[in-house]
Amino acid sequence: xxxxxxxxxxxxxxxxTKKGIxxxxxxxxxGIRPGKxxxxxxxxxxxxxxxxxxxxxxxxxxxxxxxxxxxxxxxLGKRQLREFRQNAxxxxxxxxxxxxxxxxxxxxxxxxxxxxxxxxxxxLRQRTTELMGCVGMAQRLRASYPxxxxxxxxxxxxxxxxxxxxxxxxxxxxxxxxxxxxxxxQILNLLQDLKKEKNLTYMFITHDLSVVRYISDxxxxxxxxxxxxxxxxxxxxxxxxxxxxxxxxxxxPHIGVRRRAERAVLKGEITSPIDPxxxxxxxxxxxxxxxxCQRRSLALEEAAPGHxxxxxxxxxxxxx
Amino acid sequence: MxxxxxxxxxxxxSKTMRGADVGEEKQKFLEVRDLSVRYETKExxxxxxxxxxxxxxxxxxxxxxxxxxxxxxxxxxAILGILPSPPAVVGGGEILLGGDDILGASxxxxxxxRGNRVxxxxxxxxxxxxxVMTIGRQIExxxxxxxxxxxxxxxxxxxxxxEMVGILAERYSEYPxxxxxxxxxxxxxxxALACNPDxxxxxxxxxxxxxxIQAQVLDLMKTLHKKQNTSTILITxxxxxxxxxxxxxxxxxxxxxxEMGSLEDIFERPAHPYMLGLLGAIPAIxxxxxxxxxxxxxxxxxxxxxxxxxFHPRCKYAAEACKSExxxxxxxxxGHFCRCLNLAAPNLAAREAE
Numbered sequence: 152x153x154x155x156x157x158x159x160x161x162x163x164x165x166x167x168t169k170k171g172i173x174x175x176x177x178x179x180x181x182g183i184r185p186g187k188x189x190x191x192x193x194x195x196x197x198x199x200x201x202x203x204x205x206x207x208x209x210x211x212x213x214x215x216x217x218x219x220x221x222x223x224x225x226x227l228g229k230r231q232l233r234e235f236r237q238n239a240x241x242x243x244x245x246x247x248x249x250x251x252x253x254x255x256x257x258x259x260x261x262x263x264x265x266x267x268x269x270x271x272x273x274x275l276r277q278r279t280t281e282l283m284g285c286v287g288m289a290q291r292l293r294a295s296y297p298x299x300x301x302x303x304x305x306x307x308x309x310x311x312x313x314x315x316x317x318x319x320x321x322x323x324x325x326x327x328x329x330x331x332x333x334x335x336x337q338i339l340n341l342l343q344d345l346k347k348e349k350n351l352t353y354m355f356i357t358h359d360l361s362v363v364r365y366i367s368d369x370x371x372x373x374x375x376x377x378x379x380x381x382x383x384x385x386x387x388x389x390x391x392x393x394x395x396x397x398x399x400x401x402x403x404p405h406i407g408v409r410r411r412a413e414r415a416v417l418k419g420e421i422t423s424p425i426d427p428x429x430x431x432x433x434x435x436x437x438x439x440x441x442x443x444c445q446r447r448s449l450a451l452e453e454a455a456p457g458h459x460x461x462x463x464x465x466x467x468x469x470x471x
Numbered sequence: 472m473x474x475x476x477x478x479x480x481x482x483x484x485s486k487t488m489r490g491a492d493v494g495e496e497k498q499k500f501l502e503v504r505d506l507s508v509r510y511e512t513k514e515x516x517x518x519x520x521x522x523x524x525x526x527x528x529x530x531x532x533x534x535x536x537x538x539x540x541x542x543x544x545x546x547x548x549a550i551l552g553i554l555p556s557p558p559a560v561v562g563g564g565e566i567l568l569g570g571d572d573i574l575g576a577s578x579x580x581x582x583x584x585r586g587n588r589v590x591x592x593x594x595x596x597x598x599x600x601x602x603v604m605t606i607g608r609q610i611e612x613x614x615x616x617x618x619x620x621x622x623x624x625x626x627x628x629x630x631x632x633x634e635m636v637g638i639l640a641e642r643y644s645e646y647p648x649x650x651x652x653x654x655x656x657x658x659x660x661x662x663a664l665a666c667n668p669d670x671x672x673x674x675x676x677x678x679x680x681x682x683x684i685q686a687q688v689l690d691l692m693k694t695l696h697k698k699q700n701t702s703t704i705l706i707t708x709x710x711x712x713x714x715x716x717x718x719x720x721x722x723x724x725x726x727x728x729x730e731m732g733s734l735e736d737i738f739e740r741p742a743h744p745y746m747l748g749l750l751g752a753i754p755a756i757x758x759x760x761x762x763x764x765x766x767x768x769x770x771x772x773x774x775x776x777x778x779x780x781x782f783h784p785r786c787k788y789a790a791e792a793c794k795s796e797x798x799x800x801x802x803x804x805x806g807h808f809c810r811c812l813n814l815a816a817p818n819l820a821a822r823e824a825e
Contacts, residue, residue, distance in 0.1 A: 194681035301769055331538035331708065336752035336765030343762070358681065365754030365763070388756070402686035403756055404711030407738045416690055417683045420651055
């Protein structure tokens with residue numbers, strides 16, 4: 152098996168608040184092979200964005216290990232960290248708030264390069280032209296400000312900026328959620344093309360299951376700071392094992408006339424990530440929960456080749 | 472408003488009678504005819520709705536589908552009489568509710584209609600509720616302003632509404648910030664349905680919610696719809712939600728309905744190139760497509776709409792005539808309407824693909 156470009160083991164990020172400790176990311180382990188896309192799905196508040204921010208080191212981790220190209224990211228010195236940051240970039244959800252409204256397109260894209268003080272004015276211009284070409288933006292928009300652009304174009308600027316240093320790894324945090332479907336498809340195709348062209352590795356965070364299926368090689372399903380299931384993309388949709396994944400998949404409204412039979416509507420809502428109880432975090436909403444689920448601590452176990460589930464009843468419920 | 476007889480039928484007291492007398496109203500419970508709305512400012516004029524016509528039968532659910540800026544919300548606001556004016560200007564048309572033209576109704580008349588006969592669920596439950604009033608009081612308020620009821624009676628009704636949307640009556644005196652997003656949307660639904668309205672306008676009611684919570688709210692809306700037989704207009708950009716909830720569908724593009732028909736017509740026999748484009752642009756949950764086919768370009772600028780078919784700059788089937796001639800709605804099969812000059816082209820392409 153090929154070694155991973157990005158690897159997390161037992162990764163944790165906790166936030167101290169007045170009400171207690173928020174376990175935003177709580178013991179997450181996975182690896183992303185070079186050139187692959189790992190999708191992370193989950194509902195609001197499950198910690199998926201925090202996970203993404205920790206992976207590019209926008210937030211430091213509380214515990215656990217994080218490796219990038221085999222090197223421990225948490226132990227990097229200042230210079231190595233700068234190099235890491237050039238290699239690990241992020242694309243944000245809302246291009247309306249992630250761009251500086253007082254910078255033109257050109258200034259926005261060139262800023263990360265300008266800050267390195269290694270490029271001349273002419274080189275910056277040249278590189279901006281290239282990057283705008285890469286993301287399919289007309290050169291006449293160089294001097295436009297974000298408010299003059301529509302959502303799709305703004306997201307293209309965000310992507311161009313992330314590409315400025317030719318990174319190896321990009322965390323895409325809900326990059327198409329704020330866009331209309333006809334534009335969403337344009338951006339998804341662009342991300343796919345760039346991946347092939349530049350051999351990029353993505354972590355793609357989203358709540359949209361049809362998007363994640365389209366773009367990902369592997370998928371991790373997150374619930375209250377933990378991965379409850381990881382699997383190759385197709386396999387997950389064909390044979391989901393965790394009760395939460397099943398509920399999530401059955402909650403998607405199906406397009407077309409062929410209406411779904413009875414779906415499993417989950418009762419209740421995601422519980423608080425503040426000082427969570429031991430045991431399975433999904434137990435309080437799970438239709439199959441036993442008394443034991445509340446007590447026994449869980450880890451991901453291999454249910455089928457490459458398919459990991461964290462549920463003590465996984466084998467029994469899925470006839471494995 | 473219409474003549475005296477229909478005015479009488481409009482007030483709350485004779486509601487049950489009106490409900491029983493469905494035979495006559497069945498066909499034209501709500502009719503929107505040639506509605507046009509524009510927003511005028513000193514600098515520019517936005518042509519938001521350009522000649523929209525549709526009708527809705529009692530107890531049916533119509534989906535208005537379109538992307539940002541298509542004019543869906545403006546249509547709903549016109550029906551509810553809450554267009555911000557200025558800058559909104561109604562360019563023409565009629566909105567007939569039970570036979571009365573409510574587009575020309577006075578503010579006083581509209582006050583009786585809103586909350587009572589026509590109500591709306593807004594997209595964002597965080598901003599639709601008053602943050603400094605208990606949720607119970609917010610439901611009471613609607614009941615009190617439309618019906619002569621005692622304080623106790625109003626409270627009892629409000630508690631019943633809460634229970635109906637699945638919130639314990641004990642939470643009556645809590646404030647909106649104490650509720651999660653899904654629970655807030657339930658409160659908004661309780662407020663909207665408190666006076667047993669004839670027509671419910673739901674503007675992206677689940678867009679701000681997570682999918683498992685969306686499933687709960689959609690289920691609730693379906694159950695309540697069965698119980699109260701409220702006619703519903705569901706505004707959304709989500710074709711999955713439409714498939715699940717609607718009997719009829721109208722596709723809105725640049726302020727016009729470009730295709731309209733039954734759910735089966737639209738999803739099994741889509742005809743307009745825009746609708747075909749939308750279906751190709753969405754990754755299917757059970758598909759294995761390598762590449763999506765996005766619709767090229769963007770929705771036109773509503774301050775300067777293209778002449779001819781408004782979709783022609785993005786349409787791969789556009790012919791010379793599409794660029795200049797105005798395009799009307801054509802009935803291509805019974806009840807299935809489409810606004811396209813070149814209907815044969817996409818059908819041919821589809822046949823070639825097969």
